[in-house]
Amino acid sequence: MGLVIAALVLWGAGWMMNMAIAASPRRTTLAARVAVPVIFGITVLVMWELLVRGLGVSPIILPAPSAIAGAFAEQTHTLWLDFRQTVLKGALSGFFIGCAAAFAAALAIDRVPFLQRGLLPIGNFVAALPIIGVAPIMVGWFGFDWESKAAVVVVMVFFPMLINTVQGLADTTAMQRDLMKTYSAGYWQSLFKLRLPAALPFIFNGLKISTTLALIGAIVAEYFGSPTHGMGFRISTEVGRLGLDMVWAEITAAAIAGTCFYGVVALIERGLTFWHPSQRSG
Amino acid sequence: MTVVKADDLALTFQTNDGPVHALADVNLTVEKGDFVSFIGPSGCGKTTFLRCIAGLETPTGGSLTVNGMTPDEARRSRAYGYVFQAAGLYPWRTIAGNVRLPLEIMGYSRAEMAERIARVLELVELSGFEKKYPWQLSGGMQQRASIARALAFDADILLMDEPFGALDEIVRDHLNEQLLKLWARTEKTICFVTHSIPEAVYLSTRIVVMSPRPGRITDVIESPLPRERPLDIRDSTQFLEVAHRVREGLRAGHAYDQ
Numbered sequence: 176m177g178l179v180i181a182a183l184v185l186w187g188a189g190w191m192m193n194m195a196i197a198a199s200p201r202r203t204t205l206a207a208r209v210a211v212p213v214i215f216g217i218t219v220l221v222m223w224e225l226l227v228r229g230l231g232v233s234p235i236i237l238p239a240p241s242a243i244a245g246a247f248a249e250q251t252h253t254l255w256l257d258f259r260q261t262v263l264k265g266a267l268s269g270f271f272i273g274c275a276a277a278f279a280a281a282l283a284i285d286r287v288p289f290l291q292r293g294l295l296p297i298g299n300f301v302a303a304l305p306i307i308g309v310a311p312i313m314v315g316w317f318g319f320d321w322e323s324k325a326a327v328v329v330v331m332v333f334f335p336m337l338i339n340t341v342q343g344l345a346d347t348t349a350m351q352r353d354l355m356k357t358y359s360a361g362y363w364q365s366l367f368k369l370r371l372p373a374a375l376p377f378i379f380n381g382l383k384i385s386t387t388l389a390l391i392g393a394i395v396a397e398y399f400g401s402p403t404h405g406m407g408f409r410i411s412t413e414v415g416r417l418g419l420d421m422v423w424a425e426i427t428a429a430a431i432a433g434t435c436f437y438g439v440v441a442l443i444e445r446g447l448t449f450w451h452p453s454q455r456s457g
Numbered sequence: 458m459t460v461v462k463a464d465d466l467a468l469t470f471q472t473n474d475g476p477v478h479a480l481a482d483v484n485l486t487v488e489k490g491d492f493v494s495f496i497g498p499s500g501c502g503k504t505t506f507l508r509c510i511a512g513l514e515t516p517t518g519g520s521l522t523v524n525g526m527t528p529d530e531a532r533r534s535r536a537y538g539y540v541f542q543a544a545g546l547y548p549w550r551t552i553a554g555n556v557r558l559p560l561e562i563m564g565y566s567r568a569e570m571a572e573r574i575a576r577v578l579e580l581v582e583l584s585g586f587e588k589k590y591p592w593q594l595s596g597g598m599q600q601r602a603s604i605a606r607a608l609a610f611d612a613d614i615l616l617m618d619e620p621f622g623a624l625d626e627i628v629r630d631h632l633n634e635q636l637l638k639l640w641a642r643t644e645k646t647i648c649f650v651t652h653s654i655p656e657a658v659y660l661s662t663r664i665v666v667m668s669p670r671p672g673r674i675t676d677v678i679e680s681p682l683p684r685e686r687p688l689d690i691r692d693s694t695q696f697l698e699v700a701h702r703v704r705e706g707l708r709a710g711h712a713y714d715q
Contacts, residue, residue, distance in 0.1 A: 350545045353513055357539040358562045359532055368558065372549045450548040450590060 178229030182222045189218030238420040246420040247427060253409070254428050261406040262432045264321035265393035269328025274385055277333045278378070281340035286362075295341070302334030310396040319400045327396040332385035339384075343377025344370050376451045379444040386436045394429060460524060460614060460646045461487035461510055467518030468505060478671030479505045480516070485665065485674060489613070492640055492647045494657035495665045496703060497710070502672020503650045503665075507616050510648060511539055523614070535563060537614035538607030542622055544599035546591035546606075552578070553587035556606045563610055577605040580639055597628040601635075608643065615647045622652070633659055634688055641684065654707075658682075658699045659691055666703055668710025676706035 192214055196207050220240050226232070227239040234242060247254065280298075284290045310327050317323035347370055355365045397407025406425050413421040448454050466483040469476045480502045487493050495503035508514040510523055512532035523531035531537065538559075546555045553574050560570045578584050581601040591599050600620055607615060621629045633656060640647055651657050657664050658680070666676040681695055690696055 348545075350541050350543065351547075354539070354541070354545055355562075356513060357511060357532065357537070358559045359535060360562045364562050368562065369547070372547065375549075448549075450592070452592075455592065 176229065178225045182225035182229065185218060185225070186222055189214055235417055235419050238423055242420045243423040243427065246418075247424040250421060250424060253404075254424065256404045257406045257409050257425065258428055258432060260321060260402070260404050261324070261393050261397065262390065262429075262436075265324030265396070265405070266328055266389040266436075268321070269325035269393065270332060270385055270389040272325060273329035273332035273389075274336045274382060276329065277336035277381070278340055280333075281337050281344060282366075284337075284341055285344045291341075295337075298334045298337050301330060304330065306331060306392060306395055310399040313396065314400040319402055321405075324393045324396045324401070324405075328389045328392040331388045331392040335384045335388065336378075336381040339377045339381030340374060343374025346377060347373050375444075375448045376453065379440065379448060382440050383437060383444070386440055387433060390429060390433045390436065458489040459486050460489050460491070461485070461648070462522045463506075463509075463519065464521075465519035466506075466509065466516050466521050468502070468509060468514060468516045469518075480509070481671035481673050483519070483672075483674055485677070487646060487648065487663075489646055490644055492649065492660055492662045493665060494649045494651055494661040494663070495667060496651055496654065496657045497667030497672075497707065498652070498669055500669040500672070501667040501710075502669070503667050504618055505672065506667075507618050507648060507650050510614075511537060511616055535610060536612055537616050538610065538612045540600075540604055540607045540615070540617040540620045542619045544591065544596070544603040546599055546602055548590065548592055551588050551590055552583060552594070552602050555591065555602060556609050559606060559610050565610075573609050577608045578602075580608060580642070581605045582635065597624050597632060600624065601632065604636075604639075608639075608645075613645055615645045617647065617649045619650050619652065621656070629653075629656070630688060636660065637686055654700050654703050655691060658696055658703060659686065659688075664699070664703055666706035666710065668707070673710075675710040676702070678702055678706070 193211050196202060196211055196214075199207070201207055223237075224239050224241055227237055238246075280294060284294050306327060309330055310323075313323040313326040313330070317326050351369055351373070352365070355369055360368070394407040394410070397405045398411050401408040406429055410422050410425050413419070413425070445454055463483050463485045466480055467478070468480040469478050483502075483506060495506060497503050505514055509516050509521055510528055512523075512528035515529075521528055524534075524536050526534065526536075546552075547558065550558065556574045556577060557570055560573060565573070574587070575584070578587065581604055583598065583601055583605060586594065586598070586602075591602065594602070600623075604617075604620065621632050624632065636647075637660060649657075649660060651660075662680050662684070664676075664678040664680065665674055666678070667673065668675045678699060680699055682690060682699070
C-alpha cells in the first residue's frame with residue numbers, strides 16, 4: 176500500500192513542478208522546454224514501477240520498467256541482431272526501394288496524363304490490400320529472409336509516396352508556369368528549377384508517413400515466417416514463452432528506432448524546405 | 458523599327474456559356490523605344506493582348522508579329538522579359554538566385570551571371586539584398602526584384618502586366634519614377650498594362666485606351682510630354698489635358714449603365 180501512496184504523491188509532485196514551470200516567466204527558455212517533458216516522463220516511469228510493485232501486478236500482464244531495462248541491458252546483443260535484421264535490412268531497404276519507385280512512377284504519371292487514369296487506381300488498389308494478406312504471399316515469393324520484408328514495406332510505402340509526389344508536382348501556380356514559358360524553358364528545366372522544389376514539402380510528407388509504415392510493415396511481416404532473428408520474430412516467440420520483459424524491450428528498441436528514423440527525415444526536410452511557410456521562423 | 462505589329466487581331470475564348478470575344482479588331486504598331494501603356498476597365502482585354510504579344514495566348518484571328526516574327530518564335534528567341542502582377546519570386550531562391558533563374562535556363566556563363574546580377578540589382582536599387590530571401594523583403598522590393606529578373610537577359614522588350622497594382626501609392630510613385638529612369642538608361646521598348654490614369658499618363662509616350670465586350674482599342678493618344686519627367690509634371694496643364702482625354706476615352710468606351 177505504501178508504494179501506491181508513494182506513486183500518488185510522486186504524481187502530485189511531478190504535476191506541481193510542471194505547473195510551476197509552465198506558470199513561471201522563464202517558461203520559454205530552452206531549459207524549461209526540456210524540463211517539462213523530462214519531468215513528465217520520469218514521473219510516469221517511476222509511478223509505473225511503484226504501482227506494478229505495490230499492486231503486485233503479474234510480469235505477464237505488465238512488467239516493471241526496471242525489468243524491461245534489465246532485459247534491454249542483458250540482451251543488447253540479441254536486440255542489435257534483431258535491429259539489424261528488421262530495421263537496417265528489412266525496413267530501410269524497403270523504404271528506399273519503395274519511395275524511389277513511387278517517385279519514378281509519380282514522374283511518369285506527371286509526364287503522361289494517360290497513366291494518371293491507369294496507375295493511380297492501381298496504386299490505390301494496392302494500398303487497400305491488407306498487410307496480413309500481402310505478407311505471407313511475399314514470404315512465399317521472396318523467401319524467409321529480409322527480402323520478403325522489404326517487399327512488404329515497398330507495397331506499404333508506395334502509395335502514400337506516389338500520391339504525395341503527384342500532388343506536389345501539380346502544386347505550382349499558373350503564373351510560375353507562365354514565367355518558365357516566357358524563358359522558353361524545357362521540360363527538364365521546369366522540373367528541376369520549379370516543380371521539384373515546389374513539390375518538396377509534399378514529398379517530405381510522403382517520406383515521413385512512409386518511415387512509420389516501413390517499420391510497422393517490416394515487424395509485422397516477420398510474423399509470417401522469418402529466420403530466427405528479427406524484431407517481429409522475437410516479439411511473437413517471446414510472447415509464446417511468456418518473456419514479456421523481452422517483448423517490451425523490443426518494443427522500446429522499435430520505438431527508439433522509429434523516432435530516430437522519423438527525426439532524421441524531419442531534419443533533412445527542415446534543411447531543404449526552410450523557405451516554406453510551415454518551416455520558416457518569423 | 459517596328460517591334461510589335463497587330464492587324465485586325467482577334468481572340469475568342471470558347472467557354473461553356475458560349476464564345477467570349479476577348480479581343481476584336483485590334484490594330485496597333487509599337488516602335489522601338491516606345492513606352493506604351495494599355496488602359497481600360499477589367500475585361501477590356503489589355504492583359505490578354507499583352508499575353509498574346511508574349512506568346513502565352515494564341516490569337517484566333519488577324520495577324521501579330523513581334524520583332525518581325527510570330528509571338529511564339531519571339532518567345533523562343535527570348536525577345537522579351539515579362540513582369541507579372543505579383544512578383545512571383547521562388548521562395549527557395551535568394552534574390553540573387555531568382556535573378557539568376559533566367560540566366561541559368563538560357564545558359565549564361567558563371568562569370569557573366571555574376572556580372573549581370575550585380576548590374577540589374579544595382580539598376581533597381583537592390584544592391585546588398587542578394588542573399589535575402591523574397592519573403593524577407595517588402596512587396597515593393599519583391600516587385601523590383603522581379604523587374605531585375607526580367608531585365609537580366611538581353612531582351613529589348615519589357616512586357617509589364619500591372620506590376621505595381623498591388624502596391625500603395627507612395628511606393629508606386631517611387632517605382633514609376635525609377636522605371637522611367639531605367640527605361641531612359643536601357644532604351645528598351647516597354648508595353649505596360651495598368652488601370653491607373655495618372656500612372657499611364659506619367660509613364661507613357663503612347664496611351665492605348667481599350668474598352669470591353671468585345672475588347673478593342675478606342676483611342677491611341679500620343680503623349681506631348683517630354684521624355685524627361687519629374688514627378689511634379691503631374692500638376693502641369695499638359696499632363697491634366699492628356700489625363701482628361703484618357704478619361705473621356707474610357708467613358709466613351711465603357712457603358713456605365715451596365
